[in-house]
Amino acid sequence: DYDIKTENTRQRIRRVVYMHSREIVEAANKMIKVENRASLVSGLIESYGLHKYLRVTEPRPATFDELSIFHSGEFLEFLKSINDQDDEEKYTEEAQLYGLSYDCPAHTGVYDYVRLITGATVQAAEHLIDNMADAAINWFGGWHHGKKDSAAGFCYSNDIVLGILKLRERFSRVLYVDLDLHHGDGVEDAFCSTNKVLTLSVHKQAVGFYPGTGKVTDVGCGKGKYYAVNIPLKDGIQDTEFSTLVCRILVKIKEKFDPDVVVCQCGADGIIGDPMESFNLTQLSLGRCISTLLSWKLPILLLGGGGYNHANTARCWTYLTSIAVGRKLQNDIPEHKYLLEYGPDYELQITPGNKKNDNSKDYIQNLYHDVLYNINQMM
Ligand SMILES: CN(c1ccc(C(=O)NO)cc1)S(=O)(=O)c1ccc(-c2ccccn2)s1
Ligand SMILES: [Zn+2]
Numbered sequence: 001d002y003d004i005k006t007e008n009t010r011q012r013i014r015r016v017v018y019m020h021s022r023e024i025v026e027a028a029n030k031m032i033k034v035e036n037r038a039s040l041v042s043g044l045i046e047s048y049g050l051h052k053y054l055r056v057t058e059p060r061p062a063t064f065d066e067l068s069i070f071h072s073g074e075f076l077e078f079l080k081s082i083n084d085q086d087d088e089e090k091y092t093e094e095a096q097l098y099g100l101s102y103d104c105p106a107h108t109g110v111y112d113y114v115r116l117i118t119g120a121t122v123q124a125a126e127h128l129i130d131n132m133a134d135a136a137i138n139w140f141g142g143w144h145h146g147k148k149d150s151a152a153g154f155c156y157s158n159d160i161v162l163g164i165l166k167l168r169e170r171f172s173r174v175l176y177v178d179l180d181l182h183h184g185d186g187v188e189d190a191f192c193s194t195n196k197v198l199t200l201s202v203h204k205q206a207v208g209f210y211p212g213t214g215k216v217t218d219v220g221c222g223k224g225k226y227y228a229v230n231i232p233l234k235d236g237i238q239d240t241e242f243s244t245l246v247c248r249i250l251v252k253i254k255e256k257f258d259p260d261v262v263v264c265q266c267g268a269d270g271i272i273g274d275p276m277e278s279f280n281l282t283q284l285s286l287g288r289c290i291s292t293l294l295s296w297k298l299p300i301l302l303l304g305g306g307g308y309n310h311a312n313t314a315r316c317w318t319y320l321t322s323i324a325v326g327r328k329l330q331n332d333i334p335e336h337k338y339l340l341e342y343g344p345d346y347e348l349q350i351t352p353g354n355k356k357n358d359n360s361k362d363y364i365q366n367l368y369h370d371v372l373y374n375i376n377q378m379m
Pocket of ligand 2: 181182269307
């Protein structure tokens with residue numbers, strides 16, 4: 001039907017690429033710490049009919065050469081060598097060398113998994129480079145602890161680093177935002193000495209809490225000094241305090257760094273009800289951060305990450321997807337294959353808990369000033 005609106009009143013609909021295929025869902029479902037989470041996330045997004053507003057794109061596996069742009073050949077050869085072994089033989093001396101342990105076990109097919117997950121993030125980046133999309137989403141990616149030559153923290157490769165290196169082929173300044181409960185150490189390390197990639201991580205910091213890095217005084221090195229920004233928080237922070245702090249810092253970073261493209265890791269393990277039992281967030285705080293980033297009208301890559309309460313992680317990423325496509329969602333979870341996972345309330349909106357907030361007003365105020373001081377040192 002003829003659209004009677006004139007050009008300048010037509011609301012510009014954002015073009016959003018969504019990386020998805022049966023193959024990648026099946027591969028992501030096998031990830032030991034987030035088993036079957038991928039089915040819940042894609043199932044909930046489809047149950048709301050959001051795929052109608054998305055450019056669903058079938059990801060292709062990354063090649064060995066693409067992976068070796070960041071990862072060492074020895075590490076990749078090792079992953080390849082254990083790909084077809086069954087689980088027992090995995091905990092050899094050599095496996096420990098490459099970060100595979102009881103905390104970061106490697107499942108059968110781990111190399112195939114790494115190729116697919118990382119290929120999806122790199123391909124999502126390519127869509128932004130080719131101006132085929134305003135936003136690109138890979139909820140199967142976001143593995144921010146992966147190191148050049150080892151797995152770490154349930155991350156078998158670092159798809160984010162490879163996605164940012166791909167974006168750097170076209171964009172000169174990349175802003176990386178890490179909203180996961182844990183410090184995005186793998187990404188910060190990879191870009192700590194360059195001023196072309198600014199990494200911002202907001203995370204829990206506590207004695208003995210993984211990975212232990214990401215103090216506010218951790219600002220990067222060499223030419224990258226002050227281009228790593230860290231916001232360490234304590235348990236119990238809630239939506240308003242979290243999103244106000246992060247968004248105020250994002251605005252300052254936008255002014256000083258003037259990014260050309262944004263990558264945001266949307267780890268959902270800071271949400272109330274997660275087994276990590278740390279922050280007291282709902283999906284609203286991540287939503288406010290994403291809305292702020294989207295308002296800048298820069299190409300943006302949205303990635304997944306942590307999130308061990310699978311129903312809440314699906315609620316969160318479905319909500320973020322709806323913000324990216326500009327559609328409001330009903331609060332009642334639609335009837336679909338996984339509906340029972342959302343009991344007993346069967347609602348999209350997560351209810352905050354009454355967890356004690358260990359972040360005093362003073363702590364937040366001083367932290368904000370310390371972070372601002374760092375940002376103002378940026379050339
Ligand atoms: C390896 N670890 C990580 C690493 C990374 C993450 C993460 O989500 N990073 O974003 C979480 C745990 S760890 O040592 O802290 C843990 C292993 C298992 C943990 C666990 C398992 C069940 C419930 C609570 N915690 S924490
Ligand atoms: Zn995490």
